[in-house]
Amino acid sequence: MKTKLTRILPDLVFAIIIFSSISMGYPLLGKILLTIYFLYLIYKSLPAIYATAGGNAYKKGNKEKALTYFKKAANSKKSKANFISSYGYLLLRDGKVSESEPYLEKAVELDDNLPQIKYSSLLNLSLLRWKQGRIPEAIKIAEDLKPHYLNSVVYEVLGYYYISNGDYEKAKNFNEEALLYDEDDDVIKDNMAQTHYFLSEYEEAEKIYSEIIPNVAFPEAYYYYALIKLEMGELDESKKLLEVALTKKVSFMSNINEDLIKSKLHELNNLSSVKNISEPQNLDDLNNLDILHTQDNLEN
CATH class of the missing domain: 1.25.40.10 (Tetratricopeptide repeat domain)
Structure with missing residues (x-):
């Protein structure tokens, strides 16, 4: 494991050489060495620069740009475990399981202080x-x-x-x-x-969901709340919650996906149709039908 002194030793040695060159009357050599040193610092910082750009892109919702920058950070020779792990995690969230595996495994294997x-x-x-x-x-x-x-x-x-x-x-x-x-x-x-x-x-379960809905943005809460409402006999409320669930962003990291929500909503819509057909009509409708039936008989 590298100590702090071990990590800064090359920079320290380089700084001493530059200072010595200038103080010994070789300003041109000192400037050349200083330029080389700054280029080296930029090269060494490239993974962090790429990762920062990737993080900013991700915050703005530009997933593809974020992946591009984090890939550069992760594949840099001077890359660190956190950059490699971040890229692997982004790949995983994007559903690219096989692509993410070597990066996440490598990040764990790296010796980090x-x-x-x-x-x-x-x-x-x-x-x-x-x-x-x-x-x-x-x-x-x-x-x-x-x-x-x-x-x-x-x-x-x-x-x-x-x-x-x-x-x-x-x-x-x-x-x-x-x-x-x-x-x-x-x-x-x-x-x-x-x-x-x-x-x-x-x-x-209903007590918890009644407290956090509608403040949460993930569809799982609405989906399971809908199932609970269905168990409690509130079919219409269950359907409304599933409709809201479809408006929320689905994550690959969840067991709940859009197809599952749509399937359950379709099932409940069919259940509503069957229920409406099987329910008896109200008394006024039945009376109106009796009147029409009597009129038909009289006309015939």
């Missing part, structure tokens, strides 16, 4: 394993991280893993712990509500 970067890279690798269907491995990585890298994101991810794996009782206990850690995190609240839904605890 900052443990937080190592832990962040491991969490990204965990997400990759989950999307590859290697759920037990994904869970183990996240569980091993928890004692060293405890934050809301780890609680969000691990809670979602337990739900995806069908460990609903474990998910319930874990998400209760997560809410004690961060009671204002809407993703953790959504995880808790989903857990209640799968355990058929509809009233508890």
Whole structure:
């Protein structure tokens, strides 16, 4: 592992040489060496420059431009683990699972002096394993991280893993712990509500969703709230929530996609049609039909 002194030693030596050249009466040589040094600094900083440009592009919603810049940062010879991991994560979010794997694996293998970067890279690798269907491995990585890298994101991810794996009782206990850690995190609240839904605890789930809807922007909350409303016999409200879910941006990192939402909405629309046909008409309509039937008989 490189120490701080080891990392700055080449720069220090170069600075001493430049200063010595100027002080010994070789100003031209000093200027040449200084120019070379600045070019070297720019070269060494290229990954950070590319990553910064990529981050700005991503914030503006320009995904393709962000990927282009982060690719340059990740593939630079002087690239660091955080740039490589960031590019791998962006590829993963874009659904490019196989392309993201070598970058996320490389980021984890790199020796980095900052443990937080190592832990962040491991969490990204965990997400990759989950999307590859290697759920037990994904869970183990996240569980091993928890004692060293405890934050809301780890609680969000691990809670979602337990739900995806069908460990609903474990998910319930874990998400209760997560809410004690961060009671204002809407993703953790959504995880808790989903857990209640799968355990058929509809009233508890409904209470959580009634608090966070319509403030959340992710479709999962609206989708599961719709399923809960359906279980509670509120068909029309369920359909409305599914329609709202379709207006929200779907993420590759979720189990919920647009086709699933549309399929459920189509199912409920068909259910509404059957219900309308099977319902008896009101008394006034029946009376009107009787009058028309009597008039037809008289005319004949």
